[in-house]
Amino acid sequence: MWMMLLACAIGQPDPAADGSPSAQAATQAQTIADKAGAIANTARELEQMSDPARERVAEGEDPRAHMKRMREKMAQIEALEAELQAEVEAFEAKLSAPR
16 A cells, blocks of 8 residues: 555656657547537537427427427537547557557
8 A cells, every 4th residue: 555655656746748648648538528528518408409399399380390400419419429439449549559
């Protein structure tokens, strides 16, 4: 246990140097986090569309227009999710590559 604490205390206190593998990994991890945030935001937008659409349909509006907009939002989510999957796979491949 003491060796673990010592190892943590001895580590470099400064941020990773620009261009270093650690800095590159941190940048790639931030890109992944940003993409995941974009997916969450778009999913919230979709969720926020549903109540007003339901109310308008209940008032007699044609549901097809609302469904079309919701399907477009779902397509955006799917596209972002595919990009995220590709970025995560690339990041994992880079981490598991021999140094």
